[in-house]
Amino acid sequence: MARSRSISGYGIWKYLNPAYYLRRPRRLALLFIVFVSVSMLVWDRINLAREHEVEVLKLNEEVSRLEQMLEELKGVGDKPLKNLKDVPENPVDIQRRQKVKEAMIHAWSSYEKYAWGKDELQPRTKDGTDSFGGLGATMVDSLDTLYIMGLDEQFQKAREWVASSLDFDKDYDASMFETTIRVVGGLLSAYDLSGDKMFLEKAKDIADRLLPAWNTPTGIPYNIINLRNGNAHNPSWAAGGDSILADSGTEQLEFIALSQRTGDPKYQQKVEKVITELNKNFPADGLLPIYINPDNANPSYSTTTFGAMGDSFYEYLLKVWVQGNKTSAVKPYRDMWEKSMKGLLSLVKKSTPSSFTYICEKNGNNLIDKMDELACFAPGMLALGASGYGPDEEKKFLSLAGELAWTCYNFYQSTPTKLAGENYFFTAGQDMSVGTSWNILRPETVESLFYLWRLTGNKTYQEWGWNIFEAFEKNSRVESGYVGLKDVNTGAKDNKMQSFFLAETLKYLYLLFSPSSVISLDEWVFNTEAHPLKIVARNDPRKPTIALRQRKFGQQIKV
Numbered sequence: 001m002a003r004s005r006s007i008s009g010y011g012i013w014k015y016l017n018p019a020y021y022l023r024r025p026r027r028l029a030l031l032f033i034v035f036v037s038v039s040m041l042v043w044d045r046i047n048l049a050r051e052h053e054v055e056v057l058k059l060n061e062e063v064s065r066l067e068q069m070l071e072e073l074k075g076v077g078d079k080p081l082k083n084l085k086d087v088p089e090n091p092v093d094i095q096r097r098q099k100v101k102e103a104m105i106h107a108w109s110s111y112e113k114y115a116w117g118k119d120e121l122q123p124r125t126k127d128g129t130d131s132f133g134g135l136g137a138t139m140v141d142s143l144d145t146l147y148i149m150g151l152d153e154q155f156q157k158a159r160e161w162v163a164s165s166l167d168f169d170k171d172y173d174a175s176m177f178e179t180t181i182r183v184v185g186g187l188l189s190a191y192d193l194s195g196d197k198m199f200l201e202k203a204k205d206i207a208d209r210l211l212p213a214w215n216t217p218t219g220i221p222y223n224i225i226n227l228r229n230g231n232a233h234n235p236s237w238a239a240g241g242d243s244i245l246a247d248s249g250t251e252q253l254e255f256i257a258l259s260q261r262t263g264d265p266k267y268q269q270k271v272e273k274v275i276t277e278l279n280k281n282f283p284a285d286g287l288l289p290i291y292i293n294p295d296n297a298n299p300s301y302s303t304t305t306f307g308a309m310g311d312s313f314y315e316y317l318l319k320v321w322v323q324g325n326k327t328s329a330v331k332p333y334r335d336m337w338e339k340s341m342k343g344l345l346s347l348v349k350k351s352t353p354s355s356f357t358y359i360c361e362k363n364g365n366n367l368i369d370k371m372d373e374l375a376c377f378a379p380g381m382l383a384l385g386a387s388g389y390g391p392d393e394e395k396k397f398l399s400l401a402g403e404l405a406w407t408c409y410n411f412y413q414s415t416p417t418k419l420a421g422e423n424y425f426f427t428a429g430q431d432m433s434v435g436t437s438w439n440i441l442r443p444e445t446v447e448s449l450f451y452l453w454r455l456t457g458n459k460t461y462q463e464w465g466w467n468i469f470e471a472f473e474k475n476s477r478v479e480s481g482y483v484g485l486k487d488v489n490t491g492a493k494d495n496k497m498q499s500f501f502l503a504e505t506l507k508y509l510y511l512l513f514s515p516s517s518v519i520s521l522d523e524w525v526f527n528t529e530a531h532p533l534k535i536v537a538r539n540d541p542r543k544p545t546i547a548l549r550q551r552k553f554g555q556q557i558k559v
């Protein structure tokens with residue numbers, strides 16, 4: 001027994017004795033191979049487990065991001081805008097949005113420092129100018145941008161100025177178009193976002209001063225009105241004392257919104273009468289010349305264009321339809337707009353050699369191969385209106401919108417500064433060439449990129465928008481604000497920071513890098529100065545059905 005114990009003990013321990021293997025090299029090699037294989041297996045398992053952990057972590061993050069997005073989508077309209085900041089997003093978007101916000105802070109603080117209360121800042125002389133009669137145009141135009149960007153202190157300070165110092169009792173001949181889109185639109189948007197009734201009171205005050213402009217034989221308004229005594233007339237340079245198409249057909253959104261919010265139908269009646277009048281002899285191609293006689297509603301023999309003096313008339317036909325919840329009450333607007341889009345198609349041509357799609361102007365029966373940068377709002381409009389067509393037409397218009405946006409983007413890319421000139425000529429064999437070569441910080445192209453991004457989800461539009469933003473940063477940013485360029489070829493600077501740079505250009509760029517639930521296109525409609533107006537029930541203007549949210553101040557509207 002004792003022997004057998006000692007043998008079996010030796011049997012186990014002999015394998016631990018190195019001498020055993022030295023005498024048996026094949027076993028040593030086998031042992032080595034087994035050891036290496038087991039180690040590799042263990043190492044591989046550990047790594048695999050680690051990789052899985054990382055994967056699971058990423059998937060969990062993705063799941064919670066999607067869950068949060070779903071919550072946001074469910075809660076659209078119920079949550080304050082600031083909660084949207086909590087949704088995790090693409091870090092590049094966040095970074096870019098932050099840069100745009102920083103640009104707004106730079107523009108705003110320069111205005112605050114050198115031109116507080118003035119209409120516009122002159123950055124290079126570091127002073128302000130009252131280009132709109134002293135209505136604090138930049139202040140009012142910026143309110144909603146400040147609000148949307150979460151610049152609460154700045155918004156509050158501007159709000160105090162509006163409440164205490166914005167006085168419309170001025171012996172000044174104001175443009176009813178500019179005053180409506182900037183001041184009435186800006187105030188209404190600030191009201192819709194904040195719920196602060198003071199803004200609505202101010203909007204009513206200025207709108208009441210503009211109302212006599214519509215007292216013409218046809219209801220087509222005079223385009224200039226004295227804010228104190230209500231005397232109205234048309235600009236002396238307009239053909240035969242006519243009214244301008246865009247100036248007469250770009251008040252509908254603001255004045256309808258005002259009737260909805262005050263319960264007083266008089267504003268809506270004035271502006272809708274204009275469209276009813278124009279619809280009486282609306283041509284089959286839906287195109288009107290830029291001058292209309294306010295006494296008999298006859299169009300004058302003049303240019304037809306989607307650029308200066310025509311543009312926003314077409315934009316508002318579509319947007320009143322959107323504002324009216326696309327209901328039968330606003331169907332005539334959609335019908336008119338669809339006719340105009342037939343007309344637009346008849347103006348579309350392609351350049352050679354590069355096949356850029358562009359919208360011509362028209363004089364009589366002659367097509368003119370010229371397109372304003374102002375007409376670059378059209379791709380956005382087409383994208384916004386496309387979904388109201390059947391699937392084939394929708395596809396066609398979306399694709400046209402994309403082609404036109406590419407052309408507009410190239411208005412920027414084709415100059416040495418990468419900023420667009422004011423208008424372009426298209427000559428056979430030479431594609432596009434700059435005509436008037438200034439750039440005054442206009443928004444139309446980034447506006448269209450914003451719509452196209454929102455409506456197609458194609459990130460290319462974000463990239464184009466970012467390139468345009470960088471060109472503004474490079475050429476237009478100065479120590480005390482942003483200036484336009486006298487010439488996009490040389491980069492020579494002017495001395496004005498247009499109020500629409502803060503109202504539109506920076507807002508659309510900011511929204512281009514924001515989640516689509518921030519000012520959702522299902523709930524808001526932008527006026528032509530980029531002031532978002534809340535879409536409310538069309539049929540009962542006396543009873544607002546919106547529950548406006550308050551962030552920090554302002555009153556909740558009861559539904």
Ligand code: DMJ
Binds near residue numbers: 312500529
């Ligand atoms: C703005 O006042 C508005 O966008 C208007 O419709 C056209 N002109 C400027 C911006 O370019």
